[in-house]
Amino acid sequence: xxxxxxxxxxxxxxxxxxxxxxxxxxxxxxxxxxxxxxxxxxxxxxxxxxxxxxxxxxxxxxxxxxxxxxxxxxxxxxxxxxxxxxxxxxxxxxxxxxxxxxxxxxxxxxxxxxxxxxxxxxxxxxxxxxxxxxxxxxx
Numbered sequence: 566x567x568x569x570x571x572x573x574x575x576x577x578x579x580x581x582x583x584x585x586x587x588x589x590x591x592x593x594x595x596x597x598x599x600x601x602x603x604x605x606x607x608x609x610x611x612x613x614x615x616x617x618x619x620x621x622x623x624x625x626x627x628x629x630x631x632x633x634x635x636x637x638x639x640x641x642x643x644x645x646x647x648x649x650x651x652x653x654x655x656x657x658x659x660x661x662x663x664x665x666x667x668x669x670x671x672x673x674x675x676x677x678x679x680x681x682x683x684x685x686x687x688x689x690x691x692x693x694x695x696x697x698x699x700x701x702x703x704x
Contacts, residue, residue, distance in 0.1 A: 575650035580640055580658040583608070607637035608661030614668035623675035630669035637662025652692035654699050663692060667700035 586606035589599045596616060600609035610633025617626035641652065641662065652659050670685030689697040697703060 575645075575647070577651035577653050577656070578641055578644050578646045578659070579653070579656045580637075580644060580662070582658050583661075605636050605639070606661065607633040607640065607665050609633075610636060611661050611664035611668055614665060614672065618668060618671055618675070623672050626668060627672035627676065630665050630672055633661065633665030634669050637665055649691060654693040654696040659692075663689065663696050664700060666692075667697070667702055670702055 583603070583606055586599050586603040586609050589602075590596060590609065590612055596609055596612040600606065600613055603609055610629050614626045614630035614633060617623075617629055646652065652663065654660065654663055666685050666689055670682050670689070673679075673681035673685060686697055686702060689700070689702065
């Protein structure tokens with residue numbers, strides 16, 4: 566049985582834990598250093614993207630977020646995800662990917678790329694209907 570009420574859909578994808586990047590970020594190590602040491606970490610790239618958005622550097626945020634998004638897709642595919650189905654926000658290890666998608670949406674909107682913004686919102690809603698709101702997005 567899947568979450569979100571779709572009895573015929575695929576089961577939720579729960580990404581494996583990647584403790585070291587999260588631990589280093591939590592200890593205050595700069596996200597750029599963490600991303601350099603752990604380039605497959607969506608969380609590190611999402612953190613960089615969020616920082617760039619706060620600094621009003623939308624193009625930089627877009628690049629960081631897109632990297633985190635693609636790294637997350639790689640991880641999801643290795644777990645059997647085929648481009649659809651639940652990726653619950655409630656599962657802590659999924660949040661790096663979902664945060665990268667949200668940052669990509671925000672950066673896309675900021676530079677006027679409305680189609681990409683809407684695609685990102687659709688992806689977040691497909692992954693978990695609660696994700697967009699939890700990550701500060703809404704239409």
